[in-house]
Amino acid sequence: MTENKLFRKLTWNIFKRIALLQILALIVASAFALILIRSKIKEVAATQVVEQAFYKIQTHLNYNELEADSFCDVLDSKLSFIAIMKGSFKKVCIADYLQSHEISDIMYGHQKLSLKESKVLYNKRINIKSLYHQSVLTIDGIEYSVFLLFKPHYVIEFLLKTNKSILLYIFPILFLSVLLSLYTSIKVASPLKSILSKIISFSDSYKQNNILSDINNQVQSEWEIIEKNIDDNEYKKRKLQKTLVKENNKFQALLDAISDSIIAVDNEGKILFANNAFINDFNVKGMISSEAHYLDFIRNIKLKSFIDGAIEEGQSSFSSEFTIDFSPNRIKDYYVKTNPLKDNKGRTYATVCVLHDLTELKVAQKMREDFVTNVSHEIRTPLTAIKGYVQTLEAIMPDLDEAKKEIMGTINHNCDRLTQLFNDVLSLSMIENIVDIQLTQVDLKELTEQCLRDVSQIHSRSTANVKTSYQADHIISNDKMLEHIITNLVSNAFRYGGANIEIQVNWSEDQNSNYLTVKDNGVGIEAKHLPRLFERFYRVDKSRTRDSSGQKGTGLGLAIVKHVVNKLGGKISVDSTLGVGTTFKIELPKRQLV
Structure with a gap:
């Protein structure tokens, strides 16, 4: 199976799982919400029935005595049973439509109630549900225990009505939630595909094959694959960091072992790195900050122009000699060479400057030049005198024999040869010491x-x-x-x-x-x-x-x-x-x- 097909399969699997989980979560949440809503509605309906009964009782007692037989007129199709008790006093009203066996069951339900509680209880024996309520009623400043029994048909009818309204609201919301979950699934699946694609592209060929095989065979879920690769990359990152620190230490040790001053500056002139020789030669105090500019330490207008030119050119190596005055008593000569640093795209991002100290060499060259000049002068002077005497002898003794003439010629020739030799030595020495052409x-x-x-x-x-x-x-x-x-x-x-x-x-x-x-x-x-x-x-x-x-x-x-x-x-x-x-x-x- 090709990589594209695998990714399409992976995206579809991710979409299915996420969508299914979201839809199940929505159904469960909706069912739970429906149960809570129905329970709350039932509680509200029951409270409303009880409040209406208490209001009717209070209204009746405003005009009639509790002991009067007319008190039981408060019973209706909803309210089936009333019991008002205080000590030995007990007032009981029973609806005519209650059977004798139902009355005994009423007292059974009463035992399951605590004070000030309303509850719909199911009587298994008579196969009916009833709303029981027990509370306290104050009459003429005296608190009486009140036990009420209602037929639950009102509550049930109210619930049936409200169920239709609830469903009318729940189903559209559920439908929209399902659509939203599908959209969310697509949005989640697409980045996961992109993440896995990048993980594969960053891996070697062996690991790529393993990942593709796991995706195809569904050995691991996409989250497990991502987690595993993140752990692997975290390990590689720590290993790479250690390697980079080690290589950086080696690089810095190598730089510090070089006696020449070395400094690297970016295209804005900020110092990237420098070795100990540069720090010592240019009297750098403390560590060089990341924002330090090379002009903070190199204050020579000609060298500045040279380095700026190398940065601006950015493609070639340049070299030249400079004299830097650190102080009146400290003047140094340097041979400066620059070389561009390039990134993997061939773009120059920095310039390395190597400053080779020529001070001692210049002194030695000057001493050699002076020595050669003095020696050449001191030797050419007697050579000129010897040649002059030979020419004088040849002039005053023109009748010399051939042997003596040959000796004179040999002396004259070697004087010329030595003169030419010292002229060449002097010329070579002068050429070697030329700085400005x-x-x-x-x-x-x-x-x-x-x-x-x-x-x-x-x-x-x-x-x-x-x-x-x-x-x-x-x-x-x-x-x-x-x-x-x-x-x-x-x-x-x-x-x-x-x-x-x-x-x-x-x-x-x-x-x-x-x-x-x-x-x-x-x-x-x-x-x-x-x-x-x-x-x-x-x-x-x-x-x-x-x-x-x-x-x-x-x-x-x-x-x-x-x-x-x-x-x-x-x-x-x-x-x-x-x-x-x-x-x-x-x-x-x-x-x-x-």
Whole structure:
């Protein structure tokens, strides 16, 4: 049986049970109400008969004596028997239509009455019902016990009349109540079906089959199924709560174990969570409330703009460096990276900010930069002096033999090589410490041609042929850093490509990036060397340490290119085949001038 048929069957069963119970309850309630109403009506009718009899007796006594024979004239078709007693005095009036055996039964009924009570009693022996009444009557200030007997036909006739009226009112009310109960049953059955449907949809396939089987076989009622599943869900909820608390504790422990400051803010800037490093770094007092805003703790206009921009963008990761002044004596540098938090529908509801403390690293970098600058200066100064003395000796002693000239040349060459090495080390150190890159619009053709002229002058003895092509005219970048890239890549091609090679320099672009390709058809590089090609001082082999002009490389050129490309936010790749040539490709993202 399909699920829809089962639910229709279930709805019909629920409707039948609820409707039947309500209708039975209505019938029972109506019968009980009818009995109460008839009893009340009978009591009212009996009271009315008794009051009329007492009124007739009182009226008669106003004009006649109690002992007079005329007192018994108060008897009529309703009132059959009167007995007034006080001590030894007794006045009895008996209707003529009473039989002798009925009189004895009257006294039998009298014994079942208490004072001031009216009751219709059934006499089994004479097969008749009579209304008995016993009360107190005050005559001339004297209280007498009065016992009255009435024929009940008046009460019975009154009940018969009222029964028709009662039924005329009860049946329409009962009919409307039945209709209302049917409507209520439908209204109750429909939500139960919806509740069971949701319970099934929340259950796994095994449990779904069990529930459907119970419904089909009527093993359990729908209420039992609902109760059982509510209990199961309550157990699962408690278990899930424990798991969530455990996972939350693990997550918080993981956050607190990270030395970087971490904070998450929602789209309104309110703090969702933060780790101990953030609390300690930013001097947070006490617990962070759920209504706390990140600006309560981070008071830096540039960092505020950065975080607000990340929240507004909501789709990408951003990173930058900032200096935060906590106090005149406490200034820290941070590398800040943001990442969006998304829900299961891919919508960003919060942003995570990771603040990596660069203060000690900056100090170390400054010390290294100063050291490299000082060492380079201190070494280049004596190197310049040595080279000057060599050139002086060559000038004042022009008739030196070949052996001495070779020694002088070697000294001069190594001075140049050491100078170039320290120049490269200094350049690499300066590039690594660049924070703010000055961007301008660069004419690619003009810059490239200038670099090629400089390189060609250095490698004037080379027979390489350089070709250029430009599918892009301009780029928003730093001209000095681009000059480092072009010069080093083309110099490498000149230096290690071999004789009579062709070097191709090409600029191109697409919607998002600019591309520089430097390709040669030289000797190529073995694949095993490519992963380490951009390491400092790494050389492929000793045979490649000297270029075609006889000069040795420093092993820093490609490392400088790699660092410059990274600073510009780009990527560099190399492809090379022995005997075919080498191709370097650089991708630089397009930027806009601010």
